[in-house]
Amino acid sequence: MQQQDMSESSSGLTTGNEKFCKSPSSCCSILGHTQTIPWVFSQTRGIIRQSWDSGLPSPFPSDSFKHLGWTDIEEHDVRGNQLRCPRVREGPSEEELFFRREELTLKQRKQVTDTEKWEKRMQENWENCAELNLSFQDLGDPYQLENFQRILRRLIRVEKLWLVDNSLTDLSAIRLPRCRELNVNKNHFTSFKQLPKIPQIQHLSLAENNIRTLSGISDFRHTPLESLTLKRNPCEFQARYRQLVFSSLPNLKMLDGIPKLPEDCSPPEIRFFYKMCTIL
Template sequence: MPDSSGLTKSKQKFCKSSSSCCSIPSDSHTVPPVLSQSGGICRQNCNSGLLSPLPSDSFKYLGWCDIEDHDVRGNQLHCPRVREGPSKEELFFRGEEHALKKREQVTDTEKWQKKLQENWENCAELNLSFQDLGDLYQVENFKRILRRLIRVERLWLVDNSLTDLSAIRLPRCRELNVNKNHLTSLKRLPKMPQIQHLSLAENNIMTLSGISDFRHTPLESLVLKRNPCEFQERYRQLVFSSLPNLKVLDGIPKLPEDSSPPGPRFCFRLCTIL
């Protein structure tokens, strides 16, 4: 549950409703909490010695829009946690069926209400970095959200292990940061006709192939540092010749020598032997 939602009232309600799932030890028999194999915190029952779930365990895989009695919408959160919880098979493997029961009790009406509450279509600025997308279904859910960002203007997707966003269209996006991902080509970027500032540092982009796709965009600044393509011969000249509107590359403004067209690979000079 992301801290940005600030749903203290809802948290109290869940804790109260789940209080029967755990026993609170008395002051004279206080047992410290321990870390379970599934990564969650459990409190050890002082009588039986067994681990019992904490009150929060029943909703630890729920997103903010799954919690009742609040009116927070997706476009009000600047850095929400949108990663889906473990799959059904993973929950059974972990022995956490109680979380599965809660997730399965969702009607079609509730799904539609959730979609309205997410309200991604009205997001203008959004940070979806560091989502820890470890499974394919989590990546697919992440892309589902990206496809709904039809009005977003500033978007951060840093360190999400993304490899291909070519099926995504961001019609109003002016600033995109996809640093520290696994992109291997400029052709795998989203369609962004209004892009002005694009940062691709620390990916694995090998060549400048596909850079001409941004030729007719208002792209002013581009960051490609710490990509293999940065070591290509006449790298800056090639980039600026492909992008006539570009003003800044890798944080350095356009220099006079960047305007000259890329020359031949080998340069021959005449010399006089005395």
């Protein structure tokens, strides 16, 4: 691998002297063509594009990497704490690829020795990662979710973490002791109890989940939480929503992008009911 001409792959990894395309449009921009390229679907190679030189179909430069995590790409010395947007999910199993007639797109898997497993684990180096974006991982299989949670358990020093649009439902078994900023927008959380343990959290974004009530929000009462986003959750339509949130979180300064207002500090409404009689 030549070091003088490095570029970044679709997993956020510097891999070589050729830029792997993330999409057909990005390939067009790299090739310098403005006209539309005809796309062809193959049973064995997936999506392929037509070559401008010969008119014959040719695979994407990244085609052989599309089912690989970043640690499976050979001949690089990148470590986990140097990545911002790594692909951590694995590709489909060999059986599923055979069913899809895409078995040729999967790199032949070799027997991995214990030494190679240890070297791969050291290469990941998630323990020293301070800022990480694991959004849009497309965790379609249980083993992919299991591997994803394995990595989350190793993030003992992460301070900023993005987990947007991963179809997550429960991370209550995960602890992020140093996390100050967490973005879990567009997931499937239904309760604050399903969130990871984040004792040092300052900025938490939960927009576009399915949190129906504010039950459990008081668990963050003793954290330094300053800003909270709950937009497009059912609990947003609860009566006296803002007053209830601020009364539960005394350190909170901003809710849904709006600073704390005087009316947000008003005490709960007290209703008096009088017995009335009718004099005839």
